Amino acid sequence: MIKLITAAALMAASFQTPPAKRDEPQLSQEHTAMLRCSAAFALVSYGQANGDEAAKAWPTIDPRGREFFVRSLAKIIDDTGMTRDQVSQLAEAQAQRLLDADLLDSVMPGCLLMLDSSGV
Template sequence: MSFILIAAAIGLAAQATAPVVPATPPAAPLSQENKALVRCSAAFALVSFGQESGNAEAQKWPATDPRGREFFVRALAQVMDETGLQRDAVAGLVQAEAQRLLDEAQVDAVMPACLTMLEASGV
């Protein structure tokens, strides 16, 4: 799964006027850990996209690449393994979560926990 493509898709989705279509339900319910992995993957993608675009809000966070990118890849592979979802379904979950984070202005609220999760991941 291309982090840059997902980040670009998330950025485009944030600009779109049409609502994001919910992803297909997972074969197994998402655990709290899987939900956190999706949330932090979405947050890292949004911050990375913002940093690459020169967004001042995104610049206040530590650089997300390359560690955030590696976290994104590993986290979503784990979600696929644990839920049985395919790449496109997981990408849909991340896109929907990114849209929710943007709509509810929650990126800044989740980033501290996501940075802690990144540190704990050993990436």
């Protein structure tokens, strides 16, 4: 029984977000998802505007994706007290992570659902 409780506790701990670095604000799951999708929309929008065939495979992102990006970053600023520059840096880092880890195609379906449910 104790082994089962210990295993469950270890598994639960593995799903938790690691603590933020000292000067890095902790983002909620909602903010993190908004940031990830904003970055994904920016990448797809850029690709679509520049004739990238992989980006063209997705539904047309602009103008809705751009509006989602603006509203999401503004909400993160309002909710966290971060500066526009800080949030922009987080969005840029998120976009780079999506590219580096080749995750754009895996996050886009969920992001499109998020876009549809956002009312933008």
